[in-house]
């Protein structure tokens with residue numbers, strides 16, 4: 001007999017998909033900011049031009065500092081949901097998933113804190129200091145972005161391997177058990 005089993009709450013699904021859009025915009029606008037000054041990785045001008053990411057610092061900053069509010073708010077709603085519902089235990093998931101999802105949440109918090117530390121290094125000087133200074137915080141912020149860029153394809157491959165039933169559960173909320 002087939003059975004419909006509820007898997008992901010509406011609030012979790014909404015915050016998850018909002019997060020996908022917001023994080024993509026944060027990474028894209030962050031790249032516009034980083035590659036206005038090739039302090040970490042030098043990429044050839046032709047390549048930057050082909051990707052349309054060169055000379056767009058002001059635009060990148062405007063987007064980054066606007067979208068960050070949505071990213072933080074959405075993250076706070078998800079975290080509050082996890083704590084209040086007890087879902088933070090990730091009991092539906094295997095060990096690897098538990099580690100990956102916990103790590104990506106810690107990375108998101110770290111990305112926000114290191115971002116604030118370089119956004120307001122005077123007003124939030126104490127935070128910048130805790131993170132080891134402006135340059136250290138800037139590097140950590142960059143590392144978190146790299147972490148997301150590594151996490152996303154692995155996560156998507158896992159989702160593809162798990163199949164339609166699993167993907168649908170993050171859209172419709174339920175899985176069909178046979």
Ligand code: HEM
Pocket residue numbers: 012016019020023087101104105148151152155156159162166167168169170
């Ligand atoms: C197009 C890209 C993405 C797809 C197709 C996708 C799909 C999914 C699916 C199907 C699940 C449920 C897994 C299961 O029940 O076994 C899931 C869970 C999760 N995903 Fe994604 N995801 C994507 C992007 C992201 C991104 C960018 C992040 C964050 C950086 C993320 C973070 C998470 C987390 C933390 C969970 C666990 C949620 C919970 O149970 O509280 N996902 N994703």
